[in-house]
Amino acid sequence: MSDPSITERIRQRLAEVIDPELRLPITQLGMVGEISVDDAGAAQVGVKLTIAACPMRSRIVEDVTAAAVRAEGVSTASVQLGVMTPEERAELKDHLRGGETGKVNRFAQPENLTRVYAVASGKGGVGKSSVTVNLACAMAAQGLKVGIVDADIHGFSVPDLMGITDKPTRLDEMILPPVAYGVKTISIGMFVEGNQAVAWRGPMLHRAVEQFLTDVHFGDLDVLLLDLPPGTGDIAISVAQLLPGSELLVVTTPQVAASSVAERAGALSSQTKQRVAGVIENMGPMTLPDGSSFELFGSGGGQLVADRLSASLEAEVPLLGSVPLDMNLREAGDDGEPVVLSAPDSPAGVALRGIASRLAVQRRGISGRKLPISPV
Known part of the structure; x- marks a missing residue:
């Protein structure tokens, strides 16, 4: 018979093991089964996976084994894998949903504190997706809980930019998004084979974004970023409807012709009632080795968009920063490792981390929100 004190010490150590997908201790998720320890200190730990084909099973086994042997009185440890019963999965889903029943867009609820x-961008090719993933990774590196929804259904690119090859895990009708660099990410590109094109029209596009917000379990996030397709079409309008509290970040290049198009993306907020949090200028002037400035796409377009939007919306729209042309940014995107992590001190890395810091300090507020408490 196992010594109760040793098994309890093992359970305490297992509370340090975080599920790679749900980002919660496995002890809170009901994943720990029976624990036994023989007289020689050899421990056997039962672990119940959410599904038999769990893509993170190897990592879970490694983490559980390492945690168990750290418990006093344990010499070796092995893991006996099992699978949750339908009843246990239902209980887990209830726990994750916080008691909510049915499918709910938690980010649209009045009490939700996620920023x-x-x-958005007026046209394609301005580096909007690169900006999105780098801001997300920079904020995650600062300790925030961050998620990305790749809402560019036709032109999805976030999985490649994040180096994500894992498929989402399905927990019945609930979808658990892959995690890369501490960022939970979902994209239609995770559900199609190869480089297959997605040929959907308006209603299907709306439904896809809606499912990302209701079926995907992101948990409690500090920040959620949505990579919108360029322009002011179906998805931009759907996001405004599904997430009425969302704020726009407008990405443009310095070129005056591009800035006039970008202005339209921000001006849409006057119809959707969204706040424009700021403008980001990408592909800005770069400093050459001799100290001179090279303006491939001109200069000043970002500030011009910010000024025009401030005037038309009658509200301050700041230029959050200018990201210079930088080979590091392009190479990092090709390698699937965002530049804020692979080359944080590069010109682009510094600029993007600075913009992320400006956005990160805008903490989640509770002013005007209903709190889940009642007087005794």
Whole structure:
């Protein structure tokens, strides 16, 4: 018979093991089964996976084994894998939903404190997706809980930019998003085979974004970023409807012709009632080795968009920063490792981390929100 004190010490150590997908201790998720320890200190730990084909099973086994052997009185440890019963999975889903029944868009609830940024652009090719993933990773590196929704259904690119090859895990009708660099990410690109095109029209696009917000379990986030397709079409309008509290980040290049198009993306907020949190200028002037400035796309377009939006919306729209042309940014995107992590001190890395810091200090507020408490 196992010594109760040793098994309890093992359970305490297992509370340090975080599920790679749900980002919660496995002891809170009902994943720990029977624990036994023989006289020689060899421990056997039962672990119940959410599904038999759990893609993170190897990592879970490694983490559980390492945690168990750290318990006093344990010499070796092995893991006996099992699978949750339908009843246990139902209980887990109830726990994750916080008692909510049915499918709910938690980010649209009045009491939700997640800051939601919809990253928009007037035209394609301005680096909107690169900006999105780098802001997300920079904020996650600062300790925030961050998620990304790749809402560019036709032109999805976030999985490649994040180096994500894992598929989402399905917990019945609930979808658990892959995690990369501490960021929970979902994209239609995770559900299609190869480089298959997605040929959907308006209603299907709306439904896809809606499912990302209701079926995908992000948990409690500080920040959610949505990578919107360029322009002011179906998805931009759907996001405004599904996330009425979302704020727009407008990405443009310095070129005056591009800035006039970007202005339209921000001006949409006057119809959707969204706040424009700021403008980000990408592909800005770069400093050459001799100290001179190289303006491939001109200069000043970002400030011009910010000034025009401030005037038309009658509210301050700041230029959050200018990201210079930088080979590091392009190479990092090709390698699937965002530049804020792979080359944080590069010109682009410094600029993007600075913008992320400006956005991160805008903490989640509770002013005007209903709190889940009642007087005794």
